[in-house]
Structures are given as structure tokens and as C-alpha cells.
Amino acid sequence: MTAEVEPPVRPTLEDVAAVAGVSRATVSRVINGATTVDPALRTVVEEAVATTGYVPNRAARSLVTRRTDSVALVISERERRPDSEPFVGRMFSDPYFGRVVGGLLEVLRPAGIQMVLMLADDEASRNQLLSYLRHGHVDGVVLVTSHADDPLPGLLEDTRLPAVLAGRPPRPSSLAYVEVDQQAGARLAADHLAALGRRRIGTISGPQDRPAGQVRLAGFLEALAAHGIEDVACAEGDFTHLGGAAAMRRLLAEQPGLDGVFIASDLMALGALPVLLRAGRDVPSDVAVVGFDDSSAAAACDPPLTTVRQPVEEMAAEMARLLLKQIGGPGGPSPSVVFPPTLVRRQSA
Amino acid sequence: MTAEVEPPVRPTLEDVAAVAGVSRATVSRVINGATTVDPALRTVVEEAVATTGYVPNRAARSLVTRRTDSVALVISERERRPDSEPFVGRMFSDPYFGRVVGGLLEVLRPAGIQMVLMLADDEASRNQLLSYLRHGHVDGVVLVTSHADDPLPGLLEDTRLPAVLAGRPPRPSSLAYVEVDQQAGARLAADHLAALGRRRIGTISGPQDRPAGQVRLAGFLEALAAHGIEDVACAEGDFTHLGGAAAMRRLLAEQPGLDGVFIASDLMALGALPVLLRAGRDVPSDVAVVGFDDSSAAAACDPPLTTVRQPVEEMAAEMARLLLKQIGGPGGPSPSVVFPPTLVRRQSA
DNA sequence: TTGTAAGCGTTATCAC
């Protein structure tokens, strides 16, 4: 006959109040840092909290404050076709995602805010998501979208919920966003290749229907032009490993005499480097390669990749801060923030 | 003079009840699918729900049911040293993670369960996490841990919370886990290399302090022995891209005559293939390569990687199901589930 | 400065 396991009883405000010899209200004030509490009493209450091991009940608090102390991290991906491979979230395979999560948590965790991970990858999930958001189940939203024709930024804007985007949205929006100065980054790459004396330059761009893809390409071409380099071969990639490899092949076919390449993401560079190698080009002596992101892939490349660094963790932390500010004060959407990139020199250029 | 924006008022049970001409209690019963409701009334209520656009308030519900309708997805990573690069979550960069998330959501989403993403990467965050869990802020936990000496499985077990592990824990535990049959997977690789007529075989193993690393290696060696192949070169990797490249160099140095390699993760294979290429070995004609995982990296490899497939999405979905079952019924921890692997033939072997 | 008391929107326990 085994003893029934007693479920541990969680102390309530009432319990703490009893121990401290004060009222529920006073304990609540101490917990919430109200200034109107006698310092002596405050100490007594704090001790009572410690001895009882009290932790507020989020549901009860949420019920009255109408805040949830949680935000949604929404990953919006293009709909996968029914005939495609099981599920392969492209966003999740990108090292970028982990850096974003890390940066967000750096700010949210100390603030006691939880992060609910949500996926929007088709009409149904999008509707479910919006309904969830509209019904106040989270206090705010961080949206990471990877495709240009995503209706979600617009729909999100309509909800008037506090929200911050990772990167400038394809279509103008009043939502705040945080991104790196793409043009400046592209210029860093161009200046570096030019400084190395490379003149027969090519580039693997990102998707041209996305701002990051467009601006990096335009900025790169513009900066090269300033160096008197006009005739630049270009192949469009899709920011994936595989896409980078394919683009590199096209680029080599078009311009075999290449001596420098700017690849608009490290992940694409990771795919492109073996193609160069296999085509008999040494990197960097034959072809200098500059990537973009400074993701974990950059250091894993062979040779290690010279690349334009986006401070993704800091950017994500800033997104969290902007969001918390919006949630705290009803001052409307916050201004966007643009971070400066830096060039990280490794061995590929 | 702009009109003040009226915050949309969310309908409550009371409102629905008024519209339907019944009591709160009846509406609640309908919402929760109680059988003891007059079918006619049920219809009336359902219409009222539709016209009012009612959605239950989670906080209020949670307060009384003592359930949160959310589970934690906990990523436990080794503590990053203070002197290391900013934050680079290794788990997040692994395509494996995204597949897990996808599989979990496949089950959790229809069940209306939210997924809170939490990180445990040092003592402090671990304590905060445990306190959070113990205080009933989630109904259950899915734990993904990447290091052998992780105390979290043990600590989690002590909380007696419903929990499921991704992969067998390093130390025996009563917690349920879901994993692929590692040994069978390794055997598939060995049999395939042997069938190709390869005899001078090497392997890049996973970390030997982790079950997945150990079992894949032992299983591989054992299966090769059954084919009469005993002298197998081995280099230990760490399941990362970079680690795979380094291990491949060591392996080539030790055994230049290699004609077949089993690499215990696709990510490591991604790093190893360029090393082979650079060393002048053609894949697969000189060296046949078999990976493990069938991650998105496998298809991105050049040449595309023959690999042992783990059905990660299905495994994750099963984890979610086990967890929901534990949450639903107090029948103690569920049994673990082991999935069969399959060999996916591409071009590398 | 502190306490009292009124909700917040549900579910659950009763009578009816």
C-alpha cells in the first residue's frame, strides 16, 4: 500500500500575507515594486516570500492585468506544396534563426517575458495565428518572414498589436523593423574586393523580390562603379546552400575569368566554395570570395570566409527592446533601427 | 479632432449566453463539448458563439482548470564560455532543430497547445527554467539536450512534470524518450558500403560521450565485422560541420587508402566532403560516403549524400503525442518509442 | 501607508 503522492501546494498571496502578518494587498504591492510601502514592512514581506517560496500565478495576474507577459515569435514561411518533402523549415536550418532567438531571449528572459514559437506556413495556420493574436493571447509579436509576397506584415499591422519585424518589409508598412544597413554592407564587400586589386568581379545575389536581396545587389554594383568597375556578372540565388552552388556554376559559365565574388549570404557561399574548388579555382589566390552575415557557416567554410558581419544577436535584442517599449507605453509604433555592418577578414579574400 | 480608437471589446461567456438566451454554464458546456446539453440548445449556442466571435479567455480558464494549454520546448546547450563568440546556439544551426519544431507543431497546433521556447545554457538559466516549470506555468516539457553531462534530464525527472526527451538520455532515466534505432541505422550504412565492395573503410563518429555517438559507432563496427571487415579507421567528430572537416583530415592522414566512409551526421559530412575533394579523392568512385540523418544538408551536398534517414518529423510528432497522453492521463511516464531508420540512396555511395 | 473588497472570465458543484 503506497502512500499517495501529495501534490505540492503552491503558496498564494494569502499564504505569504499570513506569514508576514499583513494583507494580500501589501504583499501584492511589494511583489510589484510599488513605492508606497513601508521599508520595514517590505523587508518582512520579502522574507515571507522567500520562506514560502512564493511565485505569482501568471494566469490569475493575467486575468486582471490583461497582459500575458509573453510574446510570439512568428516564423512565416512560404507554403510548402503538398507534394514536397515532409516538413523542412528553411528558416530553422538557417543559422540566422538561432542567433535571433538568442538575442531576443537576452532581453526577454530578464524581463520575465516568455516567447511562444508560432509558425505560419499556409492560409489555415495564418488565420489561426491571427485569431490567436487578436484575442490577446500574447502582448506583442516579433515577425520573421522569408518571402516577399507574405501577406502577414500587412495583416499584422491591421491587428494594431505591438509588433517588430526582423528586416525591412517588402511592402512599406508602419510596423517597426530592425535591420543591418544592407547598402553599407555591400559597399564594404565591394571596397574590399577592389582594394585587393580584383577587377573581374561577379556576384551571387539574394532573391530579387526581397529587400535584402535587392539592396545588397544594388549597393554592391554602385560601390563597384565608384571604383570604375562596371561589367559585373551576376547570378541570382535564394539564400540557401544549394542555391548558392547552382548560382556559382552559372556564374563560372558566364564569366570564367572571374577573380572576385561577392556572395550575398554565407550559406550560399558555403555551397559556392566547393564549386569553385571543383572548377579548379583556388580561393583566394584565383578567386577572392566575400560573404554576408558572418554566420556560423562562415568559420566552417574552407577556406574560412571573409564576410560582412550583421550583428544579429544585438539586432534581435534591439527588436525585443522596441517591442517591450511598445507594450509598455501606448506611444504607437516605435521607430525602426538600422545597424552598421562590419567586415570580418578571414582567408577567402 | 480624431475619434478615439475604441479598443475592440472581447465577448465573454456572459455575452454569448445573453445572445443565446441561456446561462453562462450552458455556454461553457457547449464550448467544452459536454454531452449533457440539449441538441437544440447546443445549436442555438453555437450560433451565438459564431455571431459574437467568442473565444475563451485562456487566463480565466487556466486559473480554474490549473492547466495552461502550453508546453515548453527546452533546448539545453552546453554553457558558452564568457570569452567565446557572442551567442551561437549550436542546436539552432542544426537543421535537425527545425524538423523537430515542425513535427511537434503538427500535433500541438491542432490540439490548441502552445509551444514556449526556452533555453538552458547555464546554471542561472537552468534554475530559472526549473522554477518556471515547477510552478506549473506549462503542462509539460519536451527536452532536447546536446551534451552528455547535462544535469537537466535528472532535474526534470525530479519535477515529476509530464516530459519527453528527444533521444535516449546519457544516464538512465524514467523519462520517456523517442529516438531512431541507432544501431540499425549504423548497420544499414555498413551493409551498404560492404555491398558496394568497399573494404578499406573508415568512419567519422559522433562524440563518444553521447549515446547517439557511441551506438552509431559500435553498431557500425559490429556490422562491418559481420562482413569480415575488422580494421576500421576512426576519427571522432562533434556533429558539427567544422568538426567533420577536421575529422576527415585526420582520417585521411591515418588511412590514405580509404575507399568508404560512414559519417555519423550529415552536417559533419557536409564539412568532410570538400576535404576529400581537395585531397583529390572523387566521391563516390574513390571513396564512397554514407551520412546519417537525411537532413536538408544531405541534398545540398556535392555530390548529394547517400544517408541513413531518421524520420525526425514523425519522431517529434510522436513525442508530442506521448506528452499529451501524459498530460491527459495521470498514468505515469509513457513508454519510449524507437523508430526504424531507412537508407536514402543518392550519389555519394 | 495599509486594509477591505470588488472584480477579471472561467469551470465546477450543486440544487432544481
Place this chain on the structure above:
DNA sequence: GTGATAACGCTTACAA
């Protein structure tokens, strides 16, 4: 089968 009514644990006027 249905409807009052009492919790659930917290914050917050308002009163003292």
C-alpha cells in the same frame, strides 16, 4: 438538462 453560485489567485480602486 439547466441555472445559480462559489471558487481560482491576483490587482486595484477606495476607504480608513
